[in-house]
Amino acid sequence: MTIPRLVIGGVSSGVGKTTVTVGLCRALRARGLRVALFKCGPDYLDPTYHARAAGLASHNLDGWLMGRDAVTSTFVRAADGADIALIEGVMGLFDGASPTGPEGSTAEIARWLDAPVLLVADAGGMARSFAALASGFASFDPDLRLGGLWANRVGSRSHLDLLRKALGPDLPPLFGGLPKRPDAAFPERHLGLRTADTQAVPEALFDAWGATVTEWCALDNLIALARTAPSLPHITPAPRPAQARVRIGIAHDEAFHFYYEDNLRRLEALGATLITFSPLHDTALPDVDGVYLGGGYPEMHAAALAGNEMMRTALTAFAASDRPIYGECGGLMYLAESIETRDGLRHPMLGLLPGRAVMSERLEALGYVEVELQAKSPFGPPGLRFRGHQFRYSRLLPSVTRPPADTLYTVRKRRGGEAFAEGYRRGSVLGSYVHVHWASNPLVAEAFVEACQAGGRHT
Numbered sequence: 001m002t003i004p005r006l007v008i009g010g011v012s013s014g015v016g017k018t019t020v021t022v023g024l025c026r027a028l029r030a031r032g033l034r035v036a037l038f039k040c041g042p043d044y045l046d047p048t049y050h051a052r053a054a055g056l057a058s059h060n061l062d063g064w065l066m067g068r069d070a071v072t073s074t075f076v077r078a079a080d081g082a083d084i085a086l087i088e089g090v091m092g093l094f095d096g097a098s099p100t101g102p103e104g105s106t107a108e109i110a111r112w113l114d115a116p117v118l119l120v121a122d123a124g125g126m127a128r129s130f131a132a133l134a135s136g137f138a139s140f141d142p143d144l145r146l147g148g149l150w151a152n153r154v155g156s157r158s159h160l161d162l163l164r165k166a167l168g169p170d171l172p173p174l175f176g177g178l179p180k181r182p183d184a185a186f187p188e189r190h191l192g193l194r195t196a197d198t199q200a201v202p203e204a205l206f207d208a209w210g211a212t213v214t215e216w217c218a219l220d221n222l223i224a225l226a227r228t229a230p231s232l233p234h235i236t237p238a239p240r241p242a243q244a245r246v247r248i249g250i251a252h253d254e255a256f257h258f259y260y261e262d263n264l265r266r267l268e269a270l271g272a273t274l275i276t277f278s279p280l281h282d283t284a285l286p287d288v289d290g291v292y293l294g295g296g297y298p299e300m301h302a303a304a305l306a307g308n309e310m311m312r313t314a315l316t317a318f319a320a321s322d323r324p325i326y327g328e329c330g331g332l333m334y335l336a337e338s339i340e341t342r343d344g345l346r347h348p349m350l351g352l353l354p355g356r357a358v359m360s361e362r363l364e365a366l367g368y369v370e371v372e373l374q375a376k377s378p379f380g381p382p383g384l385r386f387r388g389h390q391f392r393y394s395r396l397l398p399s400v401t402r403p404p405a406d407t408l409y410t411v412r413k414r415r416g417g418e419a420f421a422e423g424y425r426r427g428s429v430l431g432s433y434v435h436v437h438w439a440s441n442p443l444v445a446e447a448f449v450e451a452c453q454a455g456g457r458h459t
Helices: 017-030 045-054 068-079 106-112 129-140 157-167 203-216 219-226 261-269 298-307 309-320 330-335 443-455
Strands: 005-010 035-040 059-061 084-088 117-122 146-154 174-179 246-251 256-258 272-277 290-293 325-328 338-340 346-348 356-359 365-373 385-392 394-397 406-413 420-426 429-432 435-437
Touching: 005 017, 005 106, 005 219, 017 035, 017 045, 017 084, 017 117, 017 146, 017 174, 017 203, 017 219, 035 045, 035 068, 045 203, 059 068, 059 261, 068 084, 068 106, 068 261, 084 219, 106 117, 117 129, 129 146, 129 157, 146 157, 146 219, 157 174, 174 203, 174 219, 246 443, 256 330, 261 272, 261 435, 261 443, 290 330, 290 443, 298 309, 298 330, 298 338, 298 346, 309 325, 325 330, 330 394, 330 429, 365 420
Parallel strands: 005 084, 005 117, 035 059, 035 084, 117 146, 146 174, 246 272, 246 290, 290 325, 325 429, 338 356
Antiparallel strands: 338 346, 356 394, 365 385, 365 406, 385 435, 406 420, 420 429
């Protein structure tokens, strides 16, 4: 299966990989090309920019969470029908789950997909040193093909020409660069970009970067580089059930929108019909057999969530009917008794799990984890293991009036440390701060669909 493709890697975080990716996407679309976008690593935020730029969902590709086969099959299926695929890297090109090996890095994904790499660097204040940087990255991993470079934050056209001359004929070529554009910078929050909703990020910013890339990039040469990628094995999708097995409600609005696209596609492949609803704006729950409350920013909409008493009542009644509700990170916060925002105000939530979610000024957890189930759950039997990622600025404090929930998870951090109990359950309700990627163990998605089917009305 021939898929022209490029991995857009960086020398480090913060060099503008996302800006280059969405700018290239818009420039390629202006030529009439259909672009498939992907994001290395577990990040939820950058894919929201991808989706806005491409008009299509972006898929995460993470070596540690998914494994090689799942990364390759996800890429092939999601890129099918596209004219070109762009894979945005994570952190620096060789940074990942290990400081001594490629596991979880952009370089690992590039090698698995046999894709040329476009290396993005902040070239501000650089001239010949740019060539030294290129030489080091080009020679560090002989199995990786560094196809070319991209210089960000250049001062002028003449600066770009200077960098091109510094590389000379023996180093990978410079395909283009972007000038400093503080007026077009994407807004940031926490450790990265803000979600690319239309209020925070106007369409004009995407158009501006697309036009700038068209002006400053040798686009024909980049397309030619992408077309040098060899063919990949064709993946035959598993046949979907002839009839829908279950209907699963997916919370999706300004407060809840962090989902691994691959997780949702796995549910559909297992016969689930996904019905989106808004805990913020809807007053009734759709006719479903199970509910999935994804991550997001419920703390930013805590007052509105608290004020939508009809939805809170509907979800409480749904849980009382012993049908599954799964909340992940932001979804867990919504399941709790309340959310306490940084201004000290406490907003009542669903109260389906005891405890209150309290926002912090500092990062409470960040990194990969592995989970082992300790009891039967909507995700499978005891002993089942799967992987996920944490990134949060809140913590769950015990309830002062109610006994604690059961904990179903034993969680171990990727980088070591003591295991801890998590995965809070009360009846048919399960909540956790761990963003689980079901490619790490496909049995999780199967178990969740079966739990919805067992408690549903559409079997």
